[in-house]
Amino acid sequence: MEAAKKLQLYFIGLQRKADNSCRREIVDMEEELKVKKELIKKHEKLLRGWRKEAKDQLDKHNAELDRCSL
16 A cells, blocks of 8 residues: 555646646746747738838839939
8 A cells, every 4th residue: 555655646746747837848848838929929920111212212113214214
């Protein structure tokens, strides 16, 4: 009976250790996800700016072409 209790306590300890390890891993993954989401937002903002600049340049060139063809 005593051996069964010791085994049970041993396995409970292993389970707690595994649970704690999983929790730490989840926290680390959540932090990594947060960082990556921020990077995505930053890059999306840059892309929007570059698209606007490209559109402005295109509009400027088109207007210049229209003036030249008149």
